[in-house]
Amino acid sequence: MTDQEKQIIETVRKAYKEGTDVISPNIVWHVPGKNPVSGVYRGAKAYLEDMVAKMAPIEEWIVEVEDVMVNGNMAVTAVRLRGKRKHHRVEMNGAHVMRVENGKVVEGWGFAEDQDVLDEFFSA
DSSP states (O other): OOHHHHHHHHHHHHHHHTOGGGEEEEEEEEEOSSSTTOEEEESHHIIIIIHHHHHOSOSEEEEEEEEEEEETTEEEEEEEEEEEETTEEEEEEEEEEEEEETTEEEEEEEEETTHHHHHHHHHO
């Protein structure tokens, strides 16, 4: 594994923990599905605040990173999603694909094991 690949993995893992300093101010984040959270978020404010506001009211949202794989400046994470919202629970596998440039996540795409269930969760 190259030093660049190690740095990308570190950047991606950090994005899930501390987050904000490895998120590009111009990030573009793609949320799939047909629910109030679905759409494309452009910019750090949209990603860090607007998207989170659309998830409300959220009682619990845990994304556990199981693995990070790298190919060039692209990384994919296998994740386990757990959430509680309006007394409904969701738990499933998912993935995020991220493009990393200069130590920052500049673009990302989300994937869910069962998008219909996730749509129902955020639409309730």
